[in-house]
Structure formats: structure tokens, C-alpha cells
Amino acid sequence: MIEVDEKSLLRCPTCEAVNLDKGDINICRRCSSPVYKHRRNRTEKSWAYLITAMIAYVPANLYPMLITSQFGNREGTTIIGGVVLLWEHGSYPVAVIIFFASIVIPIIKFLVLIYLLISVKYPIGKESTVNKHKLYYLTEAIGPWSMIDVFVVAILMALIHVANVEIIAGTAATAFALSVFFTLMAAHAFDESLIKENR
Amino acid sequence: MKIENEDALDTLVICPQCHTLHKEIPIQDGAKACCTECNTVIYRYDSRLAEHGLSLSIAALIFFFVANFFPLVKIELLGSTQFITIPKTIMTLFENRFYIVGLLCSFLIFIFPLMTFLLYLVVFTLLKLGRGEVVSRELLVLLSHLKPWSMSDIFLISILVALVKLIGHAQIHMGIAFWALIVFVLLDIYMTRTIHISEIWMLRKRLFTTQKVIEVTP
Numbered sequence: 001m002i003e004v005d006e007k008s009l010l011r012c013p014t015c016e017a018v019n020l021d022k023g024d025i026n027i028c029r030r031c032s033s034p035v036y037k038h039r040r041n042r043t044e045k046s047w048a049y050l051i052t053a054m055i056a057y058v059p060a061n062l063y064p065m066l067i068t069s070q071f072g073n074r075e076g077t078t079i080i081g082g083v084v085l086l087w088e089h090g091s092y093p094v095a096v097i098i099f100f101a102s103i104v105i106p107i108i109k110f111l112v113l114i115y116l117l118i119s120v121k122y123p124i125g126k127e128s129t130v131n132k133h134k135l136y137y138l139t140e141a142i143g144p145w146s147m148i149d150v151f152v153v154a155i156l157m158a159l160i161h162v163a164n165v166e167i168i169a170g171t172a173a174t175a176f177a178l179s180v181f182f183t184l185m186a187a188h189a190f191d192e193s194l195i196k197e198n199r
Numbered sequence: 200m201k202i203e204n205e206d207a208l209d210t211l212v213i214c215p216q217c218h219t220l221h222k223e224i225p226i227q228d229g230a231k232a233c234c235t236e237c238n239t240v241i242y243r244y245d246s247r248l249a250e251h252g253l254s255l256s257i258a259a260l261i262f263f264f265v266a267n268f269f270p271l272v273k274i275e276l277l278g279s280t281q282f283i284t285i286p287k288t289i290m291t292l293f294e295n296r297f298y299i300v301g302l303l304c305s306f307l308i309f310i311f312p313l314m315t316f317l318l319y320l321v322v323f324t325l326l327k328l329g330r331g332e333v334v335s336r337e338l339l340v341l342l343s344h345l346k347p348w349s350m351s352d353i354f355l356i357s358i359l360v361a362l363v364k365l366i367g368h369a370q371i372h373m374g375i376a377f378w379a380l381i382v383f384v385l386l387d388i389y390m391t392r393t394i395h396i397s398e399i400w401m402l403r404k405r406l407f408t409t410q411k412v413i414e415v416t417p
Contacts, residue, residue: 002204006220011213014343016397018211018220029205030400031340086364094363097356133218134237144350147307151357154304156364158283158291162276169297177300188347196218 010035010193021193043117046189050113053182056175057106064170066153071164078172079103079149101148102176109146109183112139113190120194132195140187143180150177209404212241212397242395248402249327255390256319262383263313270374272358274365284376285309285354311349312387318342319390322399332407339403343396352384 008021015031026035064076077085079102086095112135119132153169160167212221214234221241226232231243245251270282285308292301322338325331358380362371 009208009211009213009220011215011218014340015400016213016215017400018208018213020205020208029208030404031336033340091363091366094360097360131217134216137216140347144347144353147350147353148357148360150300151304151308151354152361152364154288154292154300155283155358155361157295158288159272159274159281159361159365160276160369162279162281165277168295169292169300174297174299177303181303184347192218 007196013192042191042194043121046113046117046186046191049182049186049189050110050117053179053186054110056179056182057110058175060172060176060179063172063175065149065172065176066156067168067170069166069168076170079176098149098152101146105142105146106179106183109139109143109187112136113183113186116190116195120191133192136187136190136192136195143184143187146180146183147177150180209401214239214241240395242398242401243393245398248394248398249323252319252323252390252394252399253327255386255394256316256323259316259383259386259390260313260320262379262386263316265379266376266383267309269376269379271376271380272362272374273372275370275372276368282374285380307348307350308354311345312351312383315342315345315349318345326399326402326406329406329410332403335403339396339399346391346396349387351380351387355380355384 002020004020010019010021010026011017012019012028012031012033012035014033015028017028017030019026019028019035027033028035061079063078065079065082067074067076069075079098083095083099083103086098116132116136150173153167153173156167157169210223212223213219214221214237216239217234217237219234219236221232221234223242224232226244228244228246231240233239234241267285269284271284271288273280273282289301289305289309292298292304318338318341322335322342325335325338358377365371
């Protein structure tokens with residue numbers, strides 16, 4: 001018989017099996033992948049990815065996302081510029097989708113991850129009733145949707161290159177794709193078991 | 200709480216959304232068990248899981264191939280016609296020297312969705328045949344790592360957004376691959392919602408423990 005403390009049980013992030021917490025040598029008993037092994041640098045990896053993502057997000061907003069060259073004159077639009085342009089043209093649903101996908105979701109994700117990373121280390125908001133597991137689950141679920149803008153640019157670029165009219169992706173496309181990629185990495189690297197320990 | 204050995208932990212489940220600990224209870228065939236705190240479905244029981252999974256993954260793979268090798272959208276602009284396929288979209292990125300975006304896109308909308316369903320196919324085949332205890336474990340680990348990176352559904356919405364942007368500028372014709380992609384995405388969503396990876400693990404455990412019992416008691 002083993003005495004088990006219900007609170008110390010861990011859920012394997014890979015196969016979801018319930019595991020005993022054995023400290024540094026946690027290996028999932030079902031799928032043998034590591035279960036939150038890094039006891040010393042637990043938030044650093046996630047921080048590193050998150051900061052990279054935030055740095056990449058700056059050029060993503062400053063440089064043009066889409067370059068339209070029409071009969072010789074080239075015109076670049078940034079992400080926000082594109083949203084404004086769509087709104088002025090009256091395609092409100094698309095403007096709202098792009099606005100949410102490329103501006104609201106990344107910023108919400110940055111803020112939530114910063115909040116989670118700080119709150120698991122320092123006693124901020126300990127009394128708050130926010131379920132952090134749910135918050136984390138939500139950011140993981142909405143995160144990939146910010147890729148919409150990158151895919152749209154890729155589709156338009158492949159679709160429109162007639163003799164006189166051409167659409168090319170701008171520098172921001174690379175920066176934005178990298179930013180989304182690194183936020184996803186940051187979310188994956190986040191150690192969910194820290195939430196429980198700091199409750 | 201006291202348990203006999205580590206394997207007894209399999210009678211416990213932790214809710215994937217709110218991390219509440221639950222005791223697993225036997226449920227009827229086709230029923231689902233929900234979390235008492237947040238109402239998320241924690242697990243289902245399906246006595247023919249391997250068959251269902253196998254048929255779904257074969258169907259999805261067929262639609263995936265149609266979606267990739269036929270024209271997705273055709274447009275008429277200034278008298279000339281253009282069409283795209285998924286591989287062509289990715290190749291255009293490489294041709295215009297957007298290597299990072301091209302690499303990301305090829306993984307997110309081509310390689311990962313394909314691999315996910317190939318893995319499902321192999322895993323369910325193995326479980327149906329009752330073989331490959333170690334191989335199925337490795338493949339399931341790989342599958343759960345790949346799953347969150349497959350973004351076909353997001354690509355589908357992107358096509359719609361791109362087309363709405365073009366309304367009024369060009370004439371748009373939907374290709375056969377577009378409808379195939381819709382079916383593929385629906386199958387993907389249906390599969391993610393009904394077949395949770397932890398259920399495949401449970402099936403695998405049921406299968407290989409009964410096999411061991413049979414081997415011991417001849």
C-alpha cells in the first residue's frame with residue numbers, strides 16, 4: 001500500500017495519465033515522457049520564448065504585411081492599416097476577424113502568459129477567484145487562430161500574380177509568423193503544475 | 200487516500216480543463232463522463248473505438264489527398280485565370296524567398312495534418328490487430344505532440360477571409376479541393392471531439408492487460 005496525497009498528483013502533459021509526484025525524476029508511468037522535470041528553471045524557458053515573441057511582434061506591426069503592386073506602383077499596408085482599409089470598404093466581418101486574429105488574440109496571449117508566469121512565482125492575486133487552469137486552457141485554444149493573417153497573405157500571394165497586378169508578402173509576414181510560433185512555444189513550455197502549487 | 204500500487208492510479212482522472220481530480224466510473228457503451236466542476240467531457244466509452252477511429256482516419260486521408268491535389272480556388276482577374284492548390288500556395292512562398300513562413304506553413308497545413316491522420320491510422324490498425332505494445336506507445340506520444348500543431352481548420356477560415364477580400368475585384372470559382380477540405384476539417388473536428396487521446400490509451404491498456412492475463416493462464 002502506498003499513501004498518496006491527493007493534492008500532489010500530477011497529470012502527464014503528453015498522455016494525461018495521473019502520476020505520483022516524485023520530484024526530479026518524474027517519468028510518466030504510461031508513456032514514459034518527462035513530467036515537469038525541471039525543478040530549478042521552471043518558468044525561464046517559457047519567459048524566453050515569450051520575450052522572443054514580443055520582440056518579433058514589434059516589427060510585425062511596423063513593417064508592411066502586404067505589398068500590392070498595381071501597374072507599377074507598389075503600396076504596402078501594415079496589419080492595422082489593412083484592418084482600417086477593410087473597415088472603410090465596408091467588409092466589417094472580415095475586418096473584425098483580422099482585428100481579433102492579429103491584434104487582440106496575440107496581445108491577450110502575451111498578457112495572460114505574463115500574468116500566469118508572474119503569479120506562479122510571486123504571491124500576486126492569490127485570493128483571486130480566477131481559475132488559472134481554465135485561463136491557460138483558453139489561451140492554448142485561441143492561440144493558433146492568430147495564424148489566419150499569415151495564411152491569408154500566403155493565399156493572396158499565390159492567387160494574384162497577373163501581368164500587371166501582384167500581391168507580395170511583406171517583412172511583417174515573417175515577423176508575425178515567428179511571433180505566433182514563439183507564443184505557441186511559450187504556452188507549451190509553461191509548467192501547469194506550478195499553478196497547483198501556488199494556489 | 201491509499202492505493203495498492205502505481206497502476207491503481209489508472210482509476211483516477213484529472214479534468215483536462217480545470218484540473219479537478221475524479222474517480223473513474225464504468226459507464227455505458229457510447230456514454231460520456233463529464234466533469235462535475237466545469238462540465239467538460241472527460242472520457243467516453245466506446246466498445247468499437249478502434250473500428251470507428253480506423254474508418255474515420257481512412258475517410259479523412261482520402262479527403263486530404265483530394266484537398267491537396269486538386270485546385271482549391273480559381274479566379275478570373277483582368278482576363279486571365281489563376282488557380283491555387285495547397286502545395287502551390289506553399290511553393291509560392293518559397294519562390295518569393297519567404298523561407299521561414301514557407302517552412303512554417305508547410306508544416307502547419309500539410310505535414311502535420313497528414314502525419315496526424317497517418318498516425319491515427321497506424322495506431323488504430325495496431326490496436327485492432329492487438330499488436331505492437333511498444334510501437335503504439337511511441338506513436339501515441341508523437342501523436343499528442345503533433346496534434347496541437349495541425350492547423351487545417353485555421354487555413355480553411357483563411358481561405359474564406361482571403362476570398363471575401365477579393366469579392367468585387369475578381370470572379371471566384373470554388374474548386375473541388377475546397378469542398379474536400381471542408382469535409383476533411385469537419386472530420387478532423389469530429390475526431391478531436393469524440394476520440395480523446397486518453398481514450399486510446401485506455402483502450403491500449405485494456406487490450407494489452409487482457410492479453411497478458413490470457414498468456415499467464417493457459
